Amino acid sequence: MPGILTAVWAEGGAVSAQELEMVRAAAGLAASLGCGMAALALGPVSRGAAPALQRVGAGEVIYSEEAALAAGPSEAGLAALAAAAADLQPALVCLAADSLGRDWAPRLAYRLGAGFVGEVTDIRVEAGVLLCERLVFGGKAIATMAARTETAVATLRPGAGREDGEPRRGSGPVRALGTRIPFEVHWPRRVRMESEQREGPGLEEAKVIVSGGRGLGGPEGFTALGELAAALGGAVGASRAAVDEGWAPATWQIGQTGKTVAPDLYIAVGISGASQHLVGCSRAKTIVAINQDPEAPIFDYARLGIVGDWREVVRAMTETVKEMRGW
Ligand SMILES: Cc1cc2nc3c(=O)[nH]c(=O)nc-3n(C[C@H](O)[C@H](O)[C@H](O)COP(=O)(O)OP(=O)(O)OC[C@H]3O[C@@H](n4cnc5c(N)ncnc54)[C@H](O)[C@@H]3O)c2cc1C
CATH class of the missing domain: 3.40.50.620 (HUPs)
Structure with a gap:
């Protein structure tokens, strides 16, 4: 038994x-x-x-x-x-x-x-x-x-x-199992299945995650993060604030009510570092934070912090990584 x-x-x-x-x-x-x-x-x-x-x-x-x-x-x-x-x-x-x-x-x-x-x-x-x-x-x-x-x-x-x-x-x-499960008419029935379309690794397997928050200011920011993630062979994640804004799908959410991830490198872009977000990424080996506010709590948890506008920092990082890879 x-x-x-x-x-x-x-x-x-x-x-x-x-x-x-x-x-x-x-x-x-x-x-x-x-x-x-x-x-x-x-x-x-x-x-x-x-x-x-x-x-x-x-x-x-x-x-x-x-x-x-x-x-x-x-x-x-x-x-x-x-x-x-x-x-x-x-x-x-x-x-x-x-x-x-x-x-x-x-x-x-x-x-x-x-x-x-x-x-x-x-x-x-x-x-x-x-x-x-x-x-x-x-x-x-x-x-x-x-x-x-x-x-x-x-x-x-x-x-x-x-x-x-x-x-x-x-x-x-x-x-x-050997127990019959008769379908009951009032049960919901699956009408169709849509698999998440994601290029590259899923969040759970990714060694590198580039995650965006409300500081991105709009959905276009996630396109830029996607470019950086692709150059690093990683996946894109999001804070709940970004998901709630409708800038990223709910399946990208990391944190208490989202996914728990454990990549080697977690790059938090425009994310303040609320405890509900951090519980989802604290198993990352290295956290890098990009935030324009030097007092943002995320810097207390990040191994490396970059104070600045994410647009400039992410653009420079993406160009450098592409250059290093000979892209
Ligand atoms: C029960 C409960 C469950 C929750 N679960 C989750 C969860 O699973 N995941 C989650 O993420 N949150 C969760 N939250 C919400 C959480 O408390 C925070 O509200 C949320 O994480 C904030 O998201 P954010 O950091 O993207 O936004 P904000 O806190 O608004 O931070 C935005 C950051 O962007 C910076 N910024 C602004 N402009 C720029 C710029 N141009 N360049 C660089 N930086 C910039 C700002 O300085 C700021 O630090 C939960 C809350 C509750 C109550």
């Missing part, structure tokens, strides 16, 4: 990097607890995800390819997840803190009567007790929480698990 159940949306056998990281973190936890760990792969043709899940430590892989899941992950996926949890009675259900995990986790916790901790930044076992850390007060403090219920549900942000070398390979059975 597994102690930890994880679930991923694995349509067509594909699992996101963030979900794989979550499964890996759960596998590490299971090893320190000495308990079992299963991964539930949901979606049409999800069985194909088993090798990838086992490479990051999943023991048993359970898959559900029920026809109801073809209508989209939300309701049918939750029903399948609840059925698996009812069957396996895990002590902990882990989901990635992505849009799907944020949708499923609190509703699953309600259905199971389980404790829920969202946006976990660190999860570990101390003296046999499972402890979850999460940021509170806009990222200014850390709360450490332990569930008082027999089952807990948690969403894990990237980096929540301890890295302890190579992931241990899981080798349990791969089996079908």
Whole structure:
């Protein structure tokens, strides 16, 4: 009987990097607890995800390819997840803190009567007790929480698990869930799928991120950042203020309510350095800030700071990088 159940949306056998990281973190936890760990792969043709899940430590892989899941992950996926949890009675259900995990986790916790901790930044076992850390007060403090219920549900942000070398390979059975999920007419049905069009690496994988904020003054600024990012082989990110202005898509948002990234180099352009933004980029190895205000808080966190108008600085940087690359 597994102690930890994880679930991923694995349509067509594909699992996101963030979900794989979550499964890996759960596998590490299971090893320190000495308990079992299963991964539930949901979606049409999800069985194909088993090798990838086992490479990051999943023991048993359970898959559900029920026809109801073809209508989209939300309701049918939750029903399948609840059925698996009812069957396996895990002590902990882990989901990635992505849009799907944020949708499923609190509703699953309600259905199971389980404790829920969202946006976990660190999860570990101390003296046999499972402890979850999460940021509170806009990222200014850390709360450490332990569930008082027999089952807990948690969403894990990237980096929540301890890295302890190579992931241990899981080798349990791969089996079908075996619970029928009949489609209910009131459930939403997926009408169409649009994949994000992005040239170059995604934010989660990028080694270099050039991120823009309200200081760009308009959407055109992101074209200039795109040029610099392309020259550096990186991706473009944004602050929430820039996203709220409609200058950048929501999928580019970095921070507390956006993505958590860990590039080697994070260039923050026209971003003030609010704590809610910094929680999303503080795992970057080097932060470079470009801001015209020498008192901007971002300079307290940046390894290198450039005080000036971003237009001049970014233009000069792009030209220099292109020159160095012989473009
Ligand atoms: C619950 C909650 C969740 C949140 N989640 C997020 C989140 O996920 N991500 C996020 O980013 N924010 C988030 N926020 C918002 C956050 O608090 C800040 O409001 C936001 O990060 C500010 O964005 P900004 O730095 O782009 O804009 P501002 O704070 O307005 O900063 C703009 C900066 O640009 C500089 N500037 C202006 N003109 C120029 C120029 N020409 N050249 C160079 N610099 C210039 C200014 O000096 C200033 O420092 C959240 C807030 C709350 C309450």
